[in-house]
Amino acid sequence: HVATRREDYRPPDWLVPEISLDFDLDPQRTRVRASLEIVRNGDHDRPLRLDGDELTLISARVDGREVEPGLDGKQLVLDLPGSRAMVETEVEIAPAANTKLMGLYASGGILCTQCEAEGFRRITFFPDRPDVLSRYRVRMEADKDRFPILLSNGNNIAAGEEGDGRHWAQWEDPFPKPSYLFALVAGDLKANSDSFTTMSGRKVALNIWVREADLPKTAHAMESLKLAMAWDEKVYGREYDLDLFNIVAVADFNMGAMENKGLNIFNSAYVLADQETATDADFDNISRVVAHEYFHNWSGDRITCRDWFQLSLKEGFTVFRDQSFSADIGSAPVKRIDDVRVLRAAQFPEDAGPLAHAVRPDSYIEISNFYTATVYNKGAELIRMMATVLGAEKFRAGTDLYFDRHDGEAATCDDFVKALEDGSGVDLSAFKIWYSQAGTPKVSARLQHDPQTRAATLHLEQRVDPTPGQPDKAPMPIPLRTALIGEDSCAEIAAEQLVLLEKAQATIEFANVAEPPLLSINRGFSAPIVLTVDRRPGELERLAQCDTDPFSRYEALQELMMCALVASATGAAADLEPVTRAVGATLRSDALDAAFKAEAILLPSEPLIADRLDVVDPDAVHESREALRRAIGNELRDDLASAYGTSGAPGHDLSPAAKGVRRLRNVALALIAAGDERVGATLAHRQFMAADNMTDRQAALGTLVSLDAPERDQALAAFYDRFHDDPLVLDKWFALQAAAQRRETVDEVQRLAHHPDFRIGNPNRLRALAGTFGYNHWAFHSPDGRGYRFLTDMILDADKLNPQVAARLIPPFGRWRRFEPKRGELMRESLERIVGARGLSKDVYEQASKSLA
Numbered sequence: 001h002v003a004t005r006r007e008d009y010r011p012p013d014w015l016v017p018e019i020s021l022d023f024d025l026d027p028q029r030t031r032v033r034a035s036l037e038i039v040r041n042g043d044h045d046r047p048l049r050l051d052g053d054e055l056t057l058i059s060a061r062v063d064g065r066e067v068e069p070g071l072d073g074k075q076l077v078l079d080l081p082g083s084r085a086m087v088e089t090e091v092e093i094a095p096a097a098n099t100k101l102m103g104l105y106a107s108g109g110i111l112c113t114q115c116e117a118e119g120f121r122r123i124t125f126f127p128d129r130p131d132v133l134s135r136y137r138v139r140m141e142a143d144k145d146r147f148p149i150l151l152s153n154g155n156n157i158a159a160g161e162e163g164d165g166r167h168w169a170q171w172e173d174p175f176p177k178p179s180y181l182f183a184l185v186a187g188d189l190k191a192n193s194d195s196f197t198t199m200s201g202r203k204v205a206l207n208i209w210v211r212e213a214d215l216p217k218t219a220h221a222m223e224s225l226k227l228a229m230a231w232d233e234k235v236y237g238r239e240y241d242l243d244l245f246n247i248v249a250v251a252d253f254n255m256g257a258m259e260n261k262g263l264n265i266f267n268s269a270y271v272l273a274d275q276e277t278a279t280d281a282d283f284d285n286i287s288r289v290v291a292h293e294y295f296h297n298w299s300g301d302r303i304t305c306r307d308w309f310q311l312s313l314k315e316g317f318t319v320f321r322d323q324s325f326s327a328d329i330g331s332a333p334v335k336r337i338d339d340v341r342v343l344r345a346a347q348f349p350e351d352a353g354p355l356a357h358a359v360r361p362d363s364y365i366e367i368s369n370f371y372t373a374t375v376y377n378k379g380a381e382l383i384r385m386m387a388t389v390l391g392a393e394k395f396r397a398g399t400d401l402y403f404d405r406h407d408g409e410a411a412t413c414d415d416f417v418k419a420l421e422d423g424s425g426v427d428l429s430a431f432k433i434w435y436s437q438a439g440t441p442k443v444s445a446r447l448q449h450d451p452q453t454r455a456a457t458l459h460l461e462q463r464v465d466p467t468p469g470q471p472d473k474a475p476m477p478i479p480l481r482t483a484l485i486g487e488d489s490c491a492e493i494a495a496e497q498l499v500l501l502e503k504a505q506a507t508i509e510f511a512n513v514a515e516p517p518l519l520s521i522n523r524g525f526s527a528p529i530v531l532t533v534d535r536r537p538g539e540l541e542r543l544a545q546c547d548t549d550p551f552s553r554y555e556a557l558q559e560l561m562m563c564a565l566v567a568s569a570t571g572a573a574a575d576l577e578p579v580t581r582a583v584g585a586t587l588r589s590d591a592l593d594a595a596f597k598a599e600a601i602l603l604p605s606e607p608l609i610a611d612r613l614d615v616v617d618p619d620a621v622h623e624s625r626e627a628l629r630r631a632i633g634n635e636l637r638d639d640l641a642s643a644y645g646t647s648g649a650p651g652h653d654l655s656p657a658a659k660g661v662r663r664l665r666n667v668a669l670a671l672i673a674a675g676d677e678r679v680g681a682t683l684a685h686r687q688f689m690a691a692d693n694m695t696d697r698q699a700a701l702g703t704l705v706s707l708d709a710p711e712r713d714q715a716l717a718a719f720y721d722r723f724h725d726d727p728l729v730l731d732k733w734f735a736l737q738a739a740a741q742r743r744e745t746v747d748e749v750q751r752l753a754h755h756p757d758f759r760i761g762n763p764n765r766l767r768a769l770a771g772t773f774g775y776n777h778w779a780f781h782s783p784d785g786r787g788y789r790f791l792t793d794m795i796l797d798a799d800k801l802n803p804q805v806a807a808r809l810i811p812p813f814g815r816w817r818r819f820e821p822k823r824g825e826l827m828r829e830s831l832e833r834i835v836g837a838r839g840l841s842k843d844v845y846e847q848a849s850k851s852l853a
């Protein structure tokens with residue numbers, strides 16, 4: 001398997017300004033005729049190379065004459081004498097046999113496409129790279145009964161009948177685009193139709209296409225779409241540019257969704273929702289993903305990436321945009337807490353492990369493996385840092401210039417930073433290192449106070465550990481929003497300022513600090529770093545009460561818990577008293593809202609605790625966390641009971657306030673059960689039976705699945721009976737059991753893998769079972785290695801069908817070096833077994849072999 005390297009980038013030898021595609025659609029055998037207008041790019045005599053993958057070539061023509069093209073690997077090679085040519089190919093593909101779900105495939109009777117990153121070559125021969133932009137004309141023909149709806153990018157310009165039960169449609173997309181944004185859908189679909197009037201007064205038709213039975217579940221996605229369209233006009237000045245915007249939901253999809261121009265294709269999990277089947281988190285995720293894909297119309301489609309190393313140009317920026325959108329339509333502090341939780345759960349471990357790579361990577365074997373938390377979420381954080389440094393107005397001037405300057409182009413991350421600099425007049429060159437240097441910076445902070453002189457001195461130090469291929473690291477610019485809080489007054493005594501740590505060390509002075517100060521630093525998580533603050537006992541507890549920044553206040557309580565958890569996981573004496581006291585005070589606070597309380601009192605996850613340990617013993621981590629949960633459940637019985645009794649959240653109410661109340665009630669329920677299993681089981685079962693919404697039902701079941709109570713199996717059976725015909729809810733049923741905190745979970749997942757409803761070929765179902773299990777720290781790391789064996793078998797079985805999805809199950813193994821020797825060795829052996837398997841895909845090979853290194 002050969003690596004592609006960023007430094008080898010060369011502009012394309014040939015351009016394709018126009019392409020016509022003609023599809024004769026059939027699930028078993030689809031005929032694709034392509035006409036490419038080819039133009040030589042620059043002065044060279046290299047042949048035309050067209051990418052292809054699993055295509056059966058029927059014929060090829062150059063300027064109307066049949067030719068016998070050469071083949072180099074999977075590429076079709078044609079010598080073209082002139083500077084222009086019309087190249088026509090005819091190929092056959094088999095959508096129903098396409099289990100990789102890349103290219104044209106079938107999902108529940110619908111034919112659909114997924115082309116990013118390199119799926120278009122599975123449809124026709126083409127220079128399948130993002131810097132070749134073409135205008136697309138598409139004609140498709142299909143059986144009218146089975147495929148009454150025929151969609152592609154852009155506008156529907158003609159349609160008709162063939163008489164033999166077949167019909168056709170023609171589509172044209174006026175905007176030149178790279179092949180990865182091509183899309184086609186054919187199926188028996190019904191639309192929820194609406195419209196949006198843009199800021200310049202153009203009326204855009206909006207459709208969300210689903211199977212007829214799912215139509216009632218599309219209202220929230222439609223509302224989210226209209227909110228996103230209005231938000232992008234207001235916040236970025238971006239208007240939609242076609243008269244039509246289509247969204248299609250399919251049940252089999254490798255990722256969340258895809259931003260194809262004018263025809264977004266979605267995993268149905270990010271479209272379908274109603275009160276009875278979707279949780280508050282599902283509703284939020286739908287808003288987030290609908291907005292994300294919509295925002296790509298500008299940050300991705302109008303301006304695309306020059307090459308796949310620049311992926312974060314569109315993904316980091318678009319994640320930043322969707323995060324800001326969600327913050328604006330919901331609770332901004334809670335959204336920030338959520339985003340940081342995702343970053344710490346997914347990106348920090350990636351950056352600290354064998355798969356660490358830069359936001360703009362230097363090489364890849366399989367680009368699908370680089371749709372990572374680093375490219376997406378760390379990419380968003382680095383844009384957030386630049387936005388923080390610039391301030392809202394200058395940042396907007398920068399993005400305006402970016403959209404204006406690069407419209408219609410395939411751009412680079414450097415272009416983006418340059419536009420921010422030129423638009424704002426601020427030099428951001430120091431920040432570029434965030435694109436190229438992998439690893440999470442570690443910052444240590446110490447605040448010294450002299451009551452006599454009233455001077456406070458902040459000492460800062462940073463370092464970045466080596467990552468694969470990058471042994472020596474340079475200091476990075478780290479913007480730290482910083483304030484001082486009075487220990488006695490419980491108020492801000494030094495107003496917030498932005499401290500930019502640029503070198504390895506820095507000292508910052510504060511004058512007129514009369515009372516003992518508490519350091520409130522990295523407020524709002526202004527930099528994606530690991531921060532260690534040298535603190536006196538009692539400081540964190542006080543900050544958890546007094547910090548004026550909601551994120552830092554949350555962080556203080558989390559850190560207080562973490563210190564206790566790490567202490568007890570390493571066998572040191574842990575004083576749980578200050579923790580329960582602080583949790584109690586948070587629960588009783590009148591100043592905090594329910595959503596914030598819920599986030600703040602939620603214990604750090606087991607993987608997060610493990611990240612703090614030099615040698616991980618998963619049993620010790622589990623015991624330590626359970627002990628703290630028990631202590632909180634017991635000590636704070638009354639506070640938890642009154643939190644659980646909070647009213648004001650009718651099931652249909654999706655306001656941030658109602659969602660917050662449900663969240664707090666359900667976090668409280670889990671802690672009550674930790675304190676007293678019997679009380680917890682009774683409450684949870686009662687809630688499960690009475691629930692009029694999926695948030696409360698799933699949370700109740702989530703508490704029950706980890707208990708050894710008779711109510712557990714009753715509730716699981718009742719849930720299955722009611723919802724087994726709804727695939728998205730059935731995914732929850734699988735996931736809840738795979739997440740259960742019990743010794744038996746490893747047996748359970750093995751049984752579930754043989755359940756008649758388990759479908760290894762459906763990515764959502766596979767992720768619900770195997771993906772969830774991989775992050776069930778205690779169960780996955782079962783000391784006998786059965787958890788490892790289960791996931792290894794799953795990965796190898798899944799790889800035969802869908803390499804991309806199989807490869808995404810590997811990261812839990814990558815942390816093998818950090819575990820106690822017995823488990824570490826078992827994990828390493830699992831990776832060896834994967835790498836040694838016959839017929840392994842390059843996706844899985846790359847992830848497993850790099851994990852061993």
Ligand code: B3K
Nearest residue numbers: 116117255257258368371
């Ligand atoms: N751009 C797509 C990613 C598709 C990747 C497939 N390997 C989804 C998104 O980020 O919006």
Ligand code: ZN
Nearest residue numbers: 292296315318
């Ligand atoms: Zn995206």
